[in-house]
Amino acid sequence: MSDRQTPRWAFGRHLRSRRGWRQAAADVREEMRLHVELRTRELESGGLSKDEAHRRAWREVGDPARVTNATTRLAAATDRRDSIRQWLDEIVQDVRYALRSARRSPGFAASVRALGAALDASLPLYNVTTLDGLLADNLRYDRVGAMVSAAFALAGVFLAALGLYGVLSFAVNADRREIGVRLALGASRAHVARLVALRAGRLTVIGLLLGAVGSWIAGRAIAAVVEGAVPDAGIAVAAAATLLVAAVVAMLAPLARAVRIDPLEALRAE
Amino acid sequence: MARASHELLHGTLETLILKALEDQPRHGYGIVRQIEEATGGVVAVEDGSLYPALYRLETKGLIRGDFGVSDAGRRARFYKVTPRGARALAAQTKTWEQFADGVSRLLLGRRP
Numbered sequence: 001m002s003d004r005q006t007p008r009w010a011f012g013r014h015l016r017s018r019r020g021w022r023q024a025a026a027d028v029r030e031e032m033r034l035h036v037e038l039r040t041r042e043l044e045s046g047g048l049s050k051d052e053a054h055r056r057a058w059r060e061v062g063d064p065a066r067v068t069n070a071t072t073r074l075a076a077a078t079d080r081r082d083s084i085r086q087w088l089d090e091i092v093q094d095v096r097y098a099l100r101s102a103r104r105s106p107g108f109a110a111s112v113r114a115l116g117a118a119l120d121a122s123l124p125l126y127n128v129t130t131l132d133g134l135l136a137d138n139l140r141y142d143r144v145g146a147m148v149s150a151a152f153a154l155a156g157v158f159l160a161a162l163g164l165y166g167v168l169s170f171a172v173n174a175d176r177r178e179i180g181v182r183l184a185l186g187a188s189r190a191h192v193a194r195l196v197a198l199r200a201g202r203l204t205v206i207g208l209l210l211g212a213v214g215s216w217i218a219g220r221a222i223a224a225v226v227e228g229a230v231p232d233a234g235i236a237v238a239a240a241a242t243l244l245v246a247a248v249v250a251m252l253a254p255l256a257r258a259v260r261i262d263p264l265e266a267l268r269a270e
Numbered sequence: 271m272a273r274a275s276h277e278l279l280h281g282t283l284e285t286l287i288l289k290a291l292e293d294q295p296r297h298g299y300g301i302v303r304q305i306e307e308a309t310g311g312v313v314a315v316e317d318g319s320l321y322p323a324l325y326r327l328e329t330k331g332l333i334r335g336d337f338g339v340s341d342a343g344r345r346a347r348f349y350k351v352t353p354r355g356a357r358a359l360a361a362q363t364k365t366w367e368q369f370a371d372g373v374s375r376l377l378l379g380r381r382p
Contacts, residue, residue, distance in 0.1 A: 027337070028321060031347050034340075035299040062318015 032061050157239055161246030168200045172254030184263040196258045204247040208240055283323050288359040295350035332358050
């Protein structure tokens with residue numbers, strides 16, 4: 001359609017044209033710089049000061065960002081006609097964007113567009129969004145990072161509970177012989193249960209105290225680096241409660257096993 | 271210096287650019303100079319309207335810009351009119367002639 005002889009349907013055109021836009025924008029900037037330079041010289045010879053001439057030349061030629069945006073958007077529009085894939089991409093993007101903006105503040109983009117059209121119908125308006133939307137877009141990657149951190153923290157709590165279970169099971173199993181001896185000497189099953197629970201409980205309480213101190217220190221360290229990260233007592237209590245529940249669950253199975261220990265068998269195993 | 275308003279220029283800028291490039295290829299600044307000189311300074315291209323217009327024309331295939339070296343030895347993009355552009359210029363000139371003729375008749379009371 002144009003004299004430019006751009007190959008249609010070429011493989012990888014999508015990426016190549018993106019690079020093409022950047023090149024086009026750079027070309028326009030270079031073009032405008034030369035224009036301003038020549039115009040400045042002309043205005044200077046007309047009696048303006050260098051500064052004034054330079055400012056005025058830029059005003060006449062236009063804001064490079066706006067011009068390159070307008071021009072490269074036009075280039076993009078041309079490419080769109082060439083490549084259906086890119087076209088579909090942009091439609092999906094636009095629809096998603098429109099839905100997002102509409103959800104955030106219905107009618108906002110429309111009223112901004114109407115306002116813009118009233119001021120200057122030829123003014124290209126795109127990426128109309130609210131300040132909130134802009135903030136949300138800018139924070140998107142930070143938020144993903146925060147979510148990943150949170151996922152790791154959850155995995156950490158899970159692993160801690162698993163470790164706690166392993167340690168308590170091991171501790172109770174290690175006491176098999178002692179429990180067998182006590183049972184053989186006439187200790188009651190309730191006594192054995194209390195013994196196991198007390199040992200497990202002591203381990204758990206020591207662990208929780210160490211963990212509380214550790215998390216307080218770690219929280220302070222993080223708060224010193226990350227702005228707005230205040231050590232949260234509620235979260236600490238929730239984590240401790242989770243670990244406590246894990247400890248109780250971890251205790252139950254070895255406890256049940258300990259209570260059912262046959263003293264003869266336990267002693268014979270020696 | 272009396273200068274045509276931006277609104278008046280807007281619709282005709284593309285035609286003026288085609289006309290400015292009719293005799294020889296020029297870069298952006300050269301186009302502005304040519305338009306100002308040829309209109310006796312009545313028409314000024316300002317407010318950043320030139321480069322978007324150049325791109326519109328190139329997109330439509332009416333002009334073609336290629337980087338070359340200017341007289342002063344600088345790298346610059348020179349635009350030239352394509353055959354399609356020449357046909358468009360002829361058509362637009364005719365349209366303008368009829369329009370201007372009609373408006374003149376109305377405003378100035380001229381008889382054909």
